[in-house]
Amino acid sequence: MLFAPVNRIIPFSNVDGPGNRMAIFLQSCPFQCWYCHNPETINMCIHCGICVPGCPSKALAMTHGKVHWDESLCEQCDSCIKICPHLASPKILTMSSDEVIDKLSEVSSFVRGITVSGGECMMHPEFLEELFGKVKALNMTSLIDSNGFVRFEDYPRLMDVCDGVMLDVKATDPKFHQQLAKHDNASVMDNLRYLLSVNKLTEVRIVCLPRFDEQNRKTIEDVVSIVKDQARIKLIRYRPYGVRKEGLDILGSASLDEELFLEYRRYAQSLGAGEVVSV
Numbered sequence: 407m408l409f410a411p412v413n414r415i416i417p418f419s420n421v422d423g424p425g426n427r428m429a430i431f432l433q434s435c436p437f438q439c440w441y442c443h444n445p446e447t448i449n450m451c452i453h454c455g456i457c458v459p460g461c462p463s464k465a466l467a468m469t470h471g472k473v474h475w476d477e478s479l480c481e482q483c484d485s486c487i488k489i490c491p492h493l494a495s496p497k498i499l500t501m502s503s504d505e506v507i508d509k510l511s512e513v514s515s516f517v518r519g520i521t522v523s524g525g526e527c528m529m530h531p532e533f534l535e536e537l538f539g540k541v542k543a544l545n546m547t548s549l550i551d552s553n554g555f556v557r558f559e560d561y562p563r564l565m566d567v568c569d570g571v572m573l574d575v576k577a578t579d580p581k582f583h584q585q586l587a588k589h590d591n592a593s594v595m596d597n598l599r600y601l602l603s604v605n606k607l608t609e610v611r612i613v614c615l616p617r618f619d620e621q622n623r624k625t626i627e628d629v630v631s632i633v634k635d636q637a638r639i640k641l642i643r644y645r646p647y648g649v650r651k652e653g654l655d656i657l658g659s660a661s662l663d664e665e666l667f668l669e670y671r672r673y674a675q676s677l678g679a680g681e682v683v684s685v
């Protein structure tokens with residue numbers, strides 16, 4: 407039985423893939439994107455204890471050198487997350503695939519399946535393979551929401567039980583991707599082509615940024631030239647909510663201009679994209 411660090415589970419989500427789905431967010435991500443909306447999912451807790459005195463509900467305590475979270479006392483005020491200087495959270499549950507399936511069983515009459523996101527859920531590929539096999543046995547579907555850091559080609563058995571991948575392409579220009587995500591995009595671009603070739607690319611997600619018009623257009627152009635009309639392209643408008651100071655300094659504290667965002671959608675369509683959605 408395999409285990410993974412779970413940041414949270416949303417029993418019903420209609421924004422994490424087609425239909426109503428249970429969304430599972432796993433902890434840790436190798437990227438540190440400027441616009442990350444949930445930066446507390448980036449790192450694993452290092453048990454420094456800094457957040458413990460800041461909990462107004464006494465839900466946190468240090469026990470044998472490790473921070474312990476008492477879910478029954480927690481009021482979900484998120485003070486601990488705001489205090490943490492390490493882009494982590496003390497509210498992580500280590501769950502087995504069976505425990506996740508138990509959660510799914512509670513809502514299985516109302517959802518089509520699961521979507522696993524993060525953080526970056528592909529940091530835990532063997533766990534996903536085991537979990538998705540169990541979901542398949544329930545006649546439900548499993549989707550991955552990924553930043554493309556880990557090569558899917560290296561996990562053929564996972565691909566057999568995975569129904570599709572929603573892939574983030576943050577930038578196609580390698581230098582800009584390195585700046586934006588603090589990591590290069592070689593594996594992302596390889597994954598884009600690979601997932602398309604094995605018919606597992608459910609959606610490509612592109613975040614459109616203020617102040618980087620040239621890079622936005624290049625990413626849209628490059629993605630459409632590869633994907634054509636073979637997968638849905640989702641354009642996501644930059645919004646500053648939850649973005650940490652580094653990102654706000656670079657991208658600003660206003661959302662991307664709405665008219666420009668709509669122009670990007672028309673641009674993708676003019677290049678020959680199939681379904682383009684903008685959110």
Ligand code: SF4
Nearest residue numbers: 461480481483484486
């Ligand atoms: S969210 Fe964090 S700070 Fe707030 S009650 Fe829960 S453990 Fe304490």
Ligand code: SF4
Nearest residue numbers: 451452455457490496
């Ligand atoms: S969540 Fe952050 S502040 Fe709290 S113990 Fe872990 S690393 Fe330290």
